[in-house]
Amino acid sequence: MTPPNHAIRLYELVLADGKSASPYVWRTRYALAHKGIPCEPVPVGFTGIPGIQAGRFKTVPIIEDGATSMSESWDIAEYLDRAYPDRTPLFATPAENAHARLIEAWLMAEVIRKLAGIYLLDVHDAARPEDRAYFRRTREQRVNGMSLEDFTAGREARLPQVRESLAPLRAHVSRFPFVGGAAPSYADYVAFGPFVWVSSIATIPLLAHDDTLRGWIERCFDLYGGIARDPRMRPLFE
Numbered sequence: 712m713t714p715p716n717h718a719i720r721l722y723e724l725v726l727a728d729g730k731s732a733s734p735y736v737w738r739t740r741y742a743l744a745h746k747g748i749p750c751e752p753v754p755v756g757f758t759g760i761p762g763i764q765a766g767r768f769k770t771v772p773i774i775e776d777g778a779t780s781m782s783e784s785w786d787i788a789e790y791l792d793r794a795y796p797d798r799t800p801l802f803a804t805p806a807e808n809a810h811a812r813l814i815e816a817w818l819m820a821e822v823i824r825k826l827a828g829i830y831l832l833d834v835h836d837a838a839r840p841e842d843r844a845y846f847r848r849t850r851e852q853r854v855n856g857m858s859l860e861d862f863t864a865g866r867e868a869r870l871p872q873v874r875e876s877l878a879p880l881r882a883h884v885s886r887f888p889f890v891g892g893a894a895p896s897y898a899d900y901v902a903f904g905p906f907v908w909v910s911s912i913a914t915i916p917l918l919a920h921d922d923t924l925r926g927w928i929e930r931c932f933d934l935y936g937g938i939a940r941d942p943r944m945r946p947l948f949e
């Protein structure tokens with residue numbers, strides 16, 4: 712099948728300054744670029760999501776491709792391979808899909824929770840003003856009613872733990888240029904999304920200046936013409 716002659720519409724979660732911040736949306740942006748499929752980004756804030764297709768979807772990314780629309784980043788990635796099988800595959804084998812899911816499971820269990828304890832208030836402060844009350848209410852519910860201020864208090868002292876939690880990724884990319892080995896794979900996009908997210912909102916850098924993750928992070932930022940690079944990004948390294 713030839714690539715679509717239309718762009719796939721992608722709803723992106725944007726901050727007050729217009730930057731797209733969601734790590735899940737970034738997976739999809741990279742997935743589309745990987746397959747060489749044009750993308751038409753549509754900015755939306757947290758409170759704008761229920762206004763898309765009469766509230767059919769709860770989260771972004773959401774794509775619209777002709778008559779097909781869907782949310783959920785994994786469903787989207789698998790759909791793209793099904794719908795555009797002649798484009799570079801995201802998952803050349805079922806094992807690639809399974810391995811990328813392991814990367815996600817590790818990140819969710821070991822890294823993302825720790826990142827939330829450092830950056831949740833920064834996300835609130837960077838969100839569109841009209842989204843802040845919603846963000847605060849829903850996220851404070853998720854952390855057992857703690858205020859975002861209390862949840863992130865003393866965060867500098869927890870930076871060493873979150874840095875340590877990235878050790879498996881560090882070990883892997885000191886051996887291979889990408890999580891996928893010689894070339895970037897969907898597992899790279901899953902692992903890289905949180906770094907774009909942090910760069911979008913961080914008021915303290917996540918990583919030490921000499922962190923060996925830097926090479927891989929810069930390689931990911933450079934992919935596909937530097938789609939995630941943005942002069943408004945905040946420092947990721949001390």
Ligand SMILES: N[C@@H](CCC(=O)N[C@@H](CS)C(=O)NCC(=O)O)C(=O)O
Pocket residue numbers: 724733734735757760769770771772782783784785849
């Ligand atoms: N399982 C979903 C998760 C997506 C997700 O959590 N998106 C967040 C932004 S990072 C969202 O849309 N949140 C909407 C809300 O909080 O109301 C996926 O993989 O696409």
